[in-house]
């Protein structure tokens with residue numbers, strides 16, 4: 014620890030702390046633009062200048078003393094940038110001196126010199142760091158001038174100056190627009206791309222006053238690009254999904270969690286007039302730091318499209334709006350005489366634990382074996398011990414089987430940290446360090462720390478020392494081979510992966526002191542693979558981070574909504590089905606006589622098949638508990654965007670059960686949570702950042718449902734419902750059907766050919782893309798959250814007039 | 818075909834100067850090579866260089882655009898760079914620029930129809946005492962460029978003379994000393 018003085022306060026901070034963080038730690042404020050949490054400090058904006066002095070030692074090794082006998086302070090001849098200056102023992106920092114104030118005001122003035130004053134039409138207005146800092150640290154009252162009629166006019170600058178003009182609407186992608194006039198050249202966005210997702214796609218172009226932000230890419234690669242709209246200190250980089258939707262102070266800002274994937278990043282839901290307008294990252298130091306994926310940020314358009322506010326009942330073949338009374342009467346009539354054990358109750362992957370509990374209890378009450386949640390894997394993820402992202406950072410080696418960039422995007426960013434050997438930073442009074450001097454631009458990523466295998470070359474491949482592409486369906490063989498290699502046994506064959514790669518991965522794994530294994534949906538869906546993985550983790554010692562395709566898989570499994578027999582979410586079997594929040598593949602409805610859905614909006618399947626549709630809430634609008642991939646219990650908070658009559662899962666289920674004349678296990682979130690508290694010791698009150706909750710769970714793997722077709726569904730961070738949004742569709746382009754050239758030849762397909770692919774989830778257009786790196790004999794299509802990592806049956810239809 | 822396809826030996830020598838993990842440092846010599854031989858660096862060149870040194874095209878563009886030496890659009894056989902910074906401006910660089918534009922009938926980024934000339938304003942060339950200064954390609958500076966001297970320069974170049982063969986009217990020296998003398 015280092016002792017130093019900030020103005021009048023003596024503080025102690027860890028060695029290596031920047032003066033900037035020391036100042037904030039002491040409870041003082043200084044302005045800054047270029048520094049940002051988790052980015053390297055570069056001292057570019059000169060906004061953080063402070064007066065710094067240190068004591069010195071004489072030749073005798075003793076502190077040089079002043080007249081009063083105290084160590085004499087030698088002030089640096091110039092003001093220092095607090096962000097790039099390291100603290101030292103006995104240092105004295107003055108942030109209140111006149112010269113500091115003058116420097117701050119001067120820097121504000123310089124920065125504003127070329128900044129357009131279009132704040133009234135700028136989406137950042139009211140939440141702009143430059144506005145705030147100019148207001149707090151500018152000294153404009155000094156520059157008053159008299160106008161002719163005797164009135165005083167405030168000037169923001171002493172200089173007469175023609176402002177620089179530049180492109181104001183430079184689209185970087187379908188999601189992000191750049192205003193080059195507003196840019197203050199802090200370089201946050203440039204550093205972000207290189208340092209966080211590891212893609213150098215933005216840079217300063219030109220020089221001096223002409224400098225602008227530019228890219229040779231169109232569009233910016235989607236995945237993690239949206240974070241630059243959060244960190245841009247001004248309104249230069251803006252979220253196009255929220256363009257001109259509201260002023261910042263008009264938004265209702267709800268702090269909750271993203272349930273697109275199982276990492277459950279902390280987010281702000283900004284809504285206005287009952288609509289979700291914008292999603293921003295919210296800081297959670299352990300989970301997502303200050304980043305979220307593009308899918309989590311830009312994919313919210315579906316919450317606005319075609320929201321249902323009243324029940325829809327099928328009459329003469331068409332769905333028509335009816336009253337709740339009529340819906341209830343319809344249900345009672347159709348449910349009378351139905352055998353309770355023939356009823357299936359199903360919940361969406363983003364259902365809360367309270368809902369899961371109510372569904373599971375209701376199924377128990379009915380005596381039915383048909384229940385479950387969307388995207389449940391055959392091997393229950395809770396049967397694997399949970400590990401935190403911090404455990405990954407503390408490891409020396411990681412074995413990744415799957416595609417974190419798509420399956421759990423923020424984990425991909427944590428893997429980037431892991432590759433650079435960055436461990437969690439110390440926490441200060443103000444939280445995360447703003448200028449963490451351990452971080453540098455272009456820190457080398459160390460490939461020897463990572464081995465990765467997947468069914469196709471993933472983004473992570475570029476950073477891995479050992480990598481291999483296996484044929485879909487061979488993950489069990491892969492883990493068995495890895496185990497055999499670790500035990501010095503003969504290796505079983507793994508289609509597509511060389512023995513050498515497996516031996517090398519096993520060797521590095523064993524050599525490392527602390528290890529983490531990351532696995533995706535494909536492994537969880539293959540009980541044999543998951544068993545072999547557990548065996549490795551247990552016998553050799555490793556943390557396991559599993560990326561289940563259902564966001565709240567851990568939470569829902571815990572409530573008992575994991576069926577061991579009976580028809581699961583996507584399987585036919587029940588005669589009467591009730592789906593809340595999501596629809597299954599059409600095949601699951603085979604043999605069902607009564608089909609009831611509760612959905613925020615209709616989808617194709619509901620339109621074609623539903624007998625009754627109830628209006629449902631989205632997860633943005635619910636209260637409830639969720640358990641992320643790390644086993645971290647988090648609490649959802651509702652944004653005020655649901656139509657008044659939209660029901661959460663508990664209400665909708667109660668509506669159905671009542672019409673059926675059956676017992677309702679819980680009528681409110683609070684009641685369900687109290688039951689969960691009694692049964693599972695789930696805490697009733699949670700801290701803001703949640704808490705680790707990892708009870709032991711005894712669940713067996715499910716049999717059946719192996720799939721085994723030749724269409725492999727690739728994980729994607731985007732979900733099918735997000736594709737309702739025209740902008741998302743434009744950004745993603747048409748889905749690609751990846752095939753090995755050999756297979757393509759055999760099937761009469763060629764690069765760029767447009768086809769239609771019929772899958773269990775419906776028919777989709779696709780463009781053929783040849784890739785000789787993937788296994789022949791398979792087709793690969795983006796899953797969009799449905800059937801992730803599975804092999805399913807399919808048919809390829811070449812439209813008439815096509816080349817085949 | 819790539820610009821560097823037939824220059825593998827040259828590349829090897831250049832790359833030898835940099836540690837393999839820092840091959841991106843070679844972006845400058847590669848850019849210079851292209852600029853010298855092609856007169857400008859195209860989008861395709863940028864992609865090729867990025868590929869060769871293992872970085873992104875954006876990074877190459879960033880480096881390239883920092884230096885006024887590199888041209889993004891084709892230039893004439895003679896690329897005339899007129900210093901437009903303070904000392905030269907005081908010595909008449911603006912008028913010189915206007916004359917040059919009128920004389921050649923082109924603006925920055927354009928090439929005369931005969932393919933001979935292109936023009937560009939640049940920042941201080943470091944020869945302020947003999948302004949206004951014009952630099953032709955990579956050659957030594959042409960100093961104290963008055964209208965007459967400019968005309969002679971253009972004529973000489975049009976006649977296919979090498980720069981040092983061109984006779985420029987009038988004299989040029991240290992202004993201050995001249996006045997003193």
Ligand code: SF4
Nearest residue numbers: 196197199200202245
């Ligand atoms: S665009 Fe924004 S984040 Fe990027 S350099 Fe400019 S001001 Fe900074």
Ligand code: FES
Nearest residue numbers: 047056058059096
């Ligand atoms: S110089 Fe920008 S924050 Fe210090």
Ligand code: FES
Nearest residue numbers: 900905942943944
């Ligand atoms: S100002 Fe022209 S050479 Fe310096």
